[in-house]
Amino acid sequence: MNRCWPGKKDGVITEKMCYSIFKILNRCGCVLDLHNGNDNILDTPQARIYERRYSDVQDVIAHLDVPFILLRKEPLENTLVGCLLDRNIKAITVELGEGKRITYKYINKGLKIIESFLRHTGNLSKPHTFKSIPIDYDKMRIVKAENSGLFIPNIQQLGKKTNYLGNLISFPDFSEKKSVLPLKDIY
Numbered sequence: 001m002n003r004c005w006p007g008k009k010d011g012v013i014t015e016k017m018c019y020s021i022f023k024i025l026n027r028c029g030c031v032l033d034l035h036n037g038n039d040n041i042l043d044t045p046q047a048r049i050y051e052r053r054y055s056d057v058q059d060v061i062a063h064l065d066v067p068f069i070l071l072r073k074e075p076l077e078n079t080l081v082g083c084l085l086d087r088n089i090k091a092i093t094v095e096l097g098e099g100k101r102i103t104y105k106y107i108n109k110g111l112k113i114i115e116s117f118l119r120h121t122g123n124l125s126k127p128h129t130f131k132s133i134p135i136d137y138d139k140m141r142i143v144k145a146e147n148s149g150l151f152i153p154n155i156q157q158l159g160k161k162t163n164y165l166g167n168l169i170s171f172p173d174f175s176e177k178k179s180v181l182p183l184k185d186i187y
Contacts, residue, residue: 001014001017001018001080002079002080003076003077003078003079004018004078005018005022005078005079005080005082005083006018006019006022006078006083007019007020007021007022018080022080022083025080025084025089026087026089028089029089029090029121030060030089030090030091030117030120030121031080031081031084031089031090031091031092032064032091032092032094032113032114032117033080033081033091033092033093033094034093034094034096034110034113034114035093035094035095035096036095036096036097036098036099036106037095037096037097037098037099038098038099041098041099043095043096043097043098044067044068044096045065045066045067045068045094045095045096045106045109045113046066046067046068046069046070046094046095046096047061047064047066047068047069047070047092047093047094047132048069048070048072048092048093048094048095049061049069049070049071049072049081049092049093050071050072050074050075050076050082051071051072051073051136052075053075053082053085054069054071054134056085056090057085057090057091057092059090059120060090060092060117060120061092061132062132063116063117063119063120064092064094064113064116064117064120064132065109065112065113065115065116066094066113066132067132068132068134068135069132069134069135070135070137071134071135071136071137072137073136073137073138079093080093081093094113096109096110096113097109097110164178164179164180165179165180166179167179
């Protein structure tokens, strides 16, 4: 369903499902599209948005408990969030965790994100504000892990000239290794 929005009344089954759901979502004032990551990709909680639409949802993001906002230079076609924003309905995608793997850490984080969203939309009392860091999607680097594991980014140093990216906790032995870039890549 990820690229079939807003769906078609007379389309294939996925398009029909999207069409039916989209009719309901068209009545909403604000929508949170919560995704898990892809298989074998463990996503740190992050909001994702087309860079030119960031100002449309900046107030929503300020009330979501996510550390990063991934800004894309180019829009993705037929996404739920893109179609909702085109109809002036505030919407944001948040990704966290890994596909087909349930971990309580990410379930609990997902619940906190949903709670902060509900507070912002007035469905729970007392909204909170959070600090998220915008990141240019095109400037991201893919760092291959030697083993499967969990990458913990070094967010305290974000935006500073440093080659320290964070730590990788490898599975199944839970050894921890510092992840760094060669100095030539940062200067």
